[in-house]
Amino acid sequence: MLELDDVTKRYGERLALDHVGFAVGDGRLTGFVGGNGAGKTTTMRIILGVLSSDGGSVTIDGTPLTAADRRRFGYMPEERGLYPKMKVLEQIVYLARLHGWSAEGARRNALDLLERLGLGERTNDTIESLSLGNQQRAQIAAALVHQPELLVLDEPFSGLDPMAVETVQGVLADVAATGTPVLFSSHQLDIVERLCDDLVIISGGRIVASGTGETLRAEYGTDRWELLASGDAGWLRQQPGIRVIEFDGGWAVFEAESDAAREAALAAAVARGGLTSFARERTSLAQIFKEVVR
Incomplete structure (x- = not known):
């Protein structure tokens, strides 16, 4: 070493x-x-x-x-x-x-x-x-x-x-x-x-x-979530406790103010149908780099 x-x-x-x-x-x-x-x-x-x-x-x-x-x-x-x-x-x-x-x-x-x-x-x-x-x-x-x-x-x-x-x-x-x-x-x-x-x-x-x-x-990654659905994901903007960061058709990246708010968003996505994926966003090295050198 x-x-x-x-x-x-x-x-x-x-x-x-x-x-x-x-x-x-x-x-x-x-x-x-x-x-x-x-x-x-x-x-x-x-x-x-x-x-x-x-x-x-x-x-x-x-x-x-x-x-x-x-x-x-x-x-x-x-x-x-x-x-x-x-x-x-x-x-x-x-x-x-x-x-x-x-x-x-x-x-x-x-x-x-x-x-x-x-x-x-x-x-x-x-x-x-x-x-x-x-x-x-x-x-x-x-x-x-x-x-x-x-x-x-x-x-x-x-x-x-x-x-x-x-x-x-x-x-x-x-x-x-x-x-x-x-x-x-x-x-x-x-x-x-x-x-x-x-x-x-x-x-x-x-x-x-x-x-x-x-x-x-x-340690440094953002606590963001990514949703992908077949329909329009614009409804997330009205979801309580959710802040949409990026949005394009059925794809959205968002932050949740609590676990309960995130789980409610998931339940709403399932109820609407057409949900393809719902997962924590993978923080890139570029994002971490910007965070630690800022």
Whole structure:
């Protein structure tokens, strides 16, 4: 387990990280979300040792991180850092070799990974000749080729089309399934919500919420209900104790001032006939994010 405890970082008078603490467990995909300037990249760079903190600790399995530990990590920065004139396969093999892999093992790993990432037919193309999305896939391959013991990715889905997003999601899920802790940041909250086991939300350099999706929904989710019926649901507006939030034909989202008011609305919907569904609205990560950073 990777754990940050009470980590602080200042840039002059500005407090960039304010006692940041969270954990990334073995085999867990942890999404790290926050607005621009919230502190995500600074936190990741401290984990990787690119920056030093002004206070607090970063440990793995309870032991302070060393340079040797970090050499076994995989890291993908938000800024692309591959050599543009090198061929894709040559580049990925070279990076595996830097991590101590044999020429044969590095080539085998690189070819397998590039195939899984959808770059199997582009191995002899130069990095600069690739589209931005394919350059992003190559950057992900560079972070994974040495089979890291922990993976840290800064905006891995940036610039990817929906098919590429699905491909990368599958690869990252496979990596986590081997027991590797995976931490990644993203502004694409729908992807984070779909992929992650755990979520960490940072705002203004402080962790404002963390936990599983269901934990965060239980703590911050709105108590709204959704009704779908074959007929017009406009009658809900006159129902005592009910406040309609959204409405379109037979579909409505509403809040109830009490359990009794909600049960009365359900009974009325059943009595009118044509009821298709009546359930608590699933609060999205985007809604939770807005709630906790407001």
